[in-house]
Amino acid sequence: MNRKSLIYTIIIIASIISILLVCFGIGGKTSDSSKVEQYKEYSDLDNISIWLATDIHYIDPNLTDGGEYYQRMVESGDGKYMYGCEEITDEFISQVIEAHPSALILSGDITFNGARDSHIALANKLKAISDAGIPVIALPGNHDLTVGRAAKFSGDSYELVDSIDASEFLDIYSDYGFSNAVARDDTSLSYVTEIAPNLRVLVVDVNTVPGMSGILTNSTLDFVEEQLKQAKEDKAYVIGVTHQTLLEHSELTSQGMTFINNDKLLDLYEKYDVLMNLSGHMHIQHIKESNDGFVEIATGALMTAPNYHGEISLNGRRMTYKAVPTITDEKLSVAAEGFLWTNAYRQAMELVETQDNSADLAGYFADFNVNYIAGRPDLIQWDSELNKQWEETDSFVPVYFQVVADEMEASKQQNFSEYTIKW
Numbered sequence: 001m002n003r004k005s006l007i008y009t010i011i012i013i014a015s016i017i018s019i020l021l022v023c024f025g026i027g028g029k030t031s032d033s034s035k036v037e038q039y040k041e042y043s044d045l046d047n048i049s050i051w052l053a054t055d056i057h058y059i060d061p062n063l064t065d066g067g068e069y070y071q072r073m074v075e076s077g078d079g080k081y082m083y084g085c086e087e088i089t090d091e092f093i094s095q096v097i098e099a100h101p102s103a104l105i106l107s108g109d110i111t112f113n114g115a116r117d118s119h120i121a122l123a124n125k126l127k128a129i130s131d132a133g134i135p136v137i138a139l140p141g142n143h144d145l146t147v148g149r150a151a152k153f154s155g156d157s158y159e160l161v162d163s164i165d166a167s168e169f170l171d172i173y174s175d176y177g178f179s180n181a182v183a184r185d186d187t188s189l190s191y192v193t194e195i196a197p198n199l200r201v202l203v204v205d206v207n208t209v210p211g212m213s214g215i216l217t218n219s220t221l222d223f224v225e226e227q228l229k230q231a232k233e234d235k236a237y238v239i240g241v242t243h244q245t246l247l248e249h250s251e252l253t254s255q256g257m258t259f260i261n262n263d264k265l266l267d268l269y270e271k272y273d274v275l276m277n278l279s280g281h282m283h284i285q286h287i288k289e290s291n292d293g294f295v296e297i298a299t300g301a302l303m304t305a306p307n308y309h310g311e312i313s314l315n316g317r318r319m320t321y322k323a324v325p326t327i328t329d330e331k332l333s334v335a336a337e338g339f340l341w342t343n344a345y346r347q348a349m350e351l352v353e354t355q356d357n358s359a360d361l362a363g364y365f366a367d368f369n370v371n372y373i374a375g376r377p378d379l380i381q382w383d384s385e386l387n388k389q390w391e392e393t394d395s396f397v398p399v400y401f402q403v404v405a406d407e408m409e410a411s412k413q414q415n416f417s418e419y420t421i422k423w
């Protein structure tokens with residue numbers, strides 16, 4: 001392995017491990033919680049469905065010829081199946097139109113690398129959804145605004161292209177949340193939109209200010225508190241949306257998975273009884289509960305196997321969430337999963353290539369990784385002999401395994417693809 005790919009491998013594995021350290025499985029769980037008291041004066045919700053996609057990482061097909069440079073970047077990336085980008089995006093949009101949810105949330109990293117052309121091309125596709133009468137609620141992620149590496153790829157090289165700033169984002173996505181917002185923050189792209197008279201979505205943006213990506217500012221916190229006070233006064237339920245995670249799904253996620261001042265936002269959400277937070281950014285399906293029982297659901301990336309989108313149903317006094325694989329074409333879904341698997345296999349193989357059963361060891365790691373990214377550690381087939389052999393290697397892998405084993409021991413449920421809240 002060359003030095004650059006070794007460093008990249010370490011970053012990838014470290015980031016996977018970072019997700020694992022303090023995750024306690026709560027997925028697939030029903031929380032019939034203390035919310036009864038806090039919502040007793042609120043009216044019942046009336047059969048509302050919300051779909052969510054995050055980390056689409058869409059690239060305008062005109063920005064790549066699929067040549068060597070792009071291929072190298074995709075193959076050495078984090079497992080996003082960019083070769084299926086157009087097909088997966090189109091399939092998702094068709095499914096949204098067919099299912100006709102009450103709203104569609106896009107929680108950031110809408111584009112591959114922030115290129116203006118990718119934003120415009122995707123916004124054009126979204127028009128079919130809004131034309132069908134389905135409100136789209138869009139939020140930028142850390143890959144969407146003022147990205148210096150926005151590029152067009154051709155052959156074995158690339159040329160830099162324009163990204164967009166916050167005001168252009170507002171122009172391009174004006175019909176996707178902003179023009180119908182009941183309130184907007186002057187200092188960020190945060191806003192509130194109403195899905196039903198008693199249900200609001202509070203979109204909190206921490207990626208607008210150039211050079212300050214991942215920082216929730218005091219002025220936006222003031223906006224949030226004002227909106228939460230108003231919602232409480234109006235007895236309207238609030239669902240929060242961020243791109244980065246509100247909760248630390250692991251002890252190490254402060255290194256880029258959450259945002260600065262997340263604790264202040266959590267305090268407000270717990271004080272004003274926000275129903276839950278929806279996020280993405282990790283490219284791993286995961287659910288986390290705060291010490292006081294506040295729930296965050298981080299949906300996996302649309303472009304990474306198993307290519308989940310979230311489907312949320314709210315009815316009466318019950319909310320159910322389900323992560324649903326988007327791809328229906330079997331060949332495409334096998335290719336996307338195979339890509340993620342092979343990516344992990346290749347990294348693992350580099351760690352154990354001198355061992356006699358290197359293929360078994362690398363395959364075991366790849367299976368393990370695919371299941372964890374899918375939010376299904378319950379599907380991992382543990383093999384004590386292969387575990388033992390990995391323990392003898394000088395790598396991150398045994399730590400990864402141990403952290404997941406500890407996580408599974410700490411909780412009876414490890415299915416992060418489903419969740420129910422009743423009150």
Ligand SMILES: [Fe+2]
Pocket residue numbers: 055057109141143281283301
């Ligand atoms: Fe992303």
